[in-house]
Amino acid sequence: MSAQIINGKDLAQELRLEMKEEVVKLKDTGVNPNLTVILVGDNPASRSYVKGKEKASAQVGIQSEVIELSSSVTEEKLLEIIHKLNEDPSVHGILVQLPLPDHIHEQHIIEAISPTKDVDGFHPINIGRMMTGQDTFLPCTPFGIITMLKSKSIPIAGKHVVIIGRSNIVGKPVGQLLLNENATVTHCHSRTSNLKEYTTKADILIVAIGKPNIIDKEYLKANAVVIDVGINRLDNGSLTGDVDFDSAASKASYITPVPKGVGPMTIAMLLHNTIKAAKGLT
Numbered sequence: 309m310s311a312q313i314i315n316g317k318d319l320a321q322e323l324r325l326e327m328k329e330e331v332v333k334l335k336d337t338g339v340n341p342n343l344t345v346i347l348v349g350d351n352p353a354s355r356s357y358v359k360g361k362e363k364a365s366a367q368v369g370i371q372s373e374v375i376e377l378s379s380s381v382t383e384e385k386l387l388e389i390i391h392k393l394n395e396d397p398s399v400h401g402i403l404v405q406l407p408l409p410d411h412i413h414e415q416h417i418i419e420a421i422s423p424t425k426d427v428d429g430f431h432p433i434n435i436g437r438m439m440t441g442q443d444t445f446l447p448c449t450p451f452g453i454i455t456m457l458k459s460k461s462i463p464i465a466g467k468h469v470v471i472i473g474r475s476n477i478v479g480k481p482v483g484q485l486l487l488n489e490n491a492t493v494t495h496c497h498s499r500t501s502n503l504k505e506y507t508t509k510a511d512i513l514i515v516a517i518g519k520p521n522i523i524d525k526e527y528l529k530a531n532a533v534v535i536d537v538g539i540n541r542l543d544n545g546s547l548t549g550d551v552d553f554d555s556a557a558s559k560a561s562y563i564t565p566v567p568k569g570v571g572p573m574t575i576a577m578l579l580h581n582t583i584k585a586a587k588g589l590t
């Protein structure tokens with residue numbers, strides 16, 4: 309293996325220590341940061357991510373509340389709860405854990421959250437601000453990826469970044485953030501023909517497909533930086549990314565592991581956004 313590992317778990321821990329001090333200062337000014345998370349249904353992965361958010365919040369001194377709702381809750385009821393939270397001055401950040409049950413229109417829910425409390429950075433107003441390079445809440449996973457690259461002083465400006473995946477929460481916004489950093493960005497997706505033609509030209513390859521181990525060293529340019537956003541649970545219960553780690557690590561210069569890569573950074577950036585919301589910065 310030649311690649312250096314970018315360990316998101318360790319970096320997230322460092323960031324939490326810095327944020328803990330920031331929260332102490334904020335509390336001295338009388339502001340008690342609060343994150344309210346809404347969990348609908350009993351998807352075990354969602355439940356475990358929400359637990360991770362509660363634990364990380366407690367570590368930095370952010371007060372967190374979880375509102376648990378049955379999978380049969382109506383969209384109307386969920387909207388009513390969000391409207392109440394929007395009006396509650398003690399709540400700084402609101403997050404609805406995704407995915408939602410099929411009968412609830414995800415976009416209606418995202419758009420109901422006040423943009424000033426949208427610590428996920430998913431509201432169209434915040435997405436628009438991000439696109440135009442304004443200060444706003446950045447979507448947590450893309451923000452985490454940029455923070456990981458910067459933590460290793462990996463050059464972004466002028467580099468060719470190839471992203472595989474075009475979801476609203478990862479693929480599209482990470483491309484925009486990298487464009488804001490002056491990278492040249494190519495988006496690939498399930499309908500891209502001859503994927504390798506693109507990926508082998510990438511200085512930085514970001515993989516967010518949701519298929520275990522499908523990207524190996526044959527898809528890489530020598531010394532590429534590989535960011536694996538995939539989290540796939542195998543039948544034996546273990547977690548693996550979208551990238552065949554050992555194969556890719558033999559050719560890459562830097563690589564993120566799964567677990568302990570991008571995932572923990574998603575939660576760290578959520579805490580960052582919550583502190584920003586508590587400071588009233590948007």
Ligand SMILES: Nc1nc2c(c(=O)[nH]1)N[C@@H](CN(C=O)c1ccc(C(=O)N[C@@H](CCC(=O)O)C(=O)O)cc1)CN2
Nearest residue numbers: 357403404405406407428448567568569571572574575
């Ligand atoms: N409202 C949101 N919903 C979802 C988001 C989001 O940012 N906002 N992202 C994902 C899930 N997610 C956070 O919510 C998330 C995923 C993974 C991790 C993480 O730390 N993963 C660990 C492994 C954990 C495990 O053992 O399962 C790792 O990669 O090391 C944190 C958060 C979808 N929904």
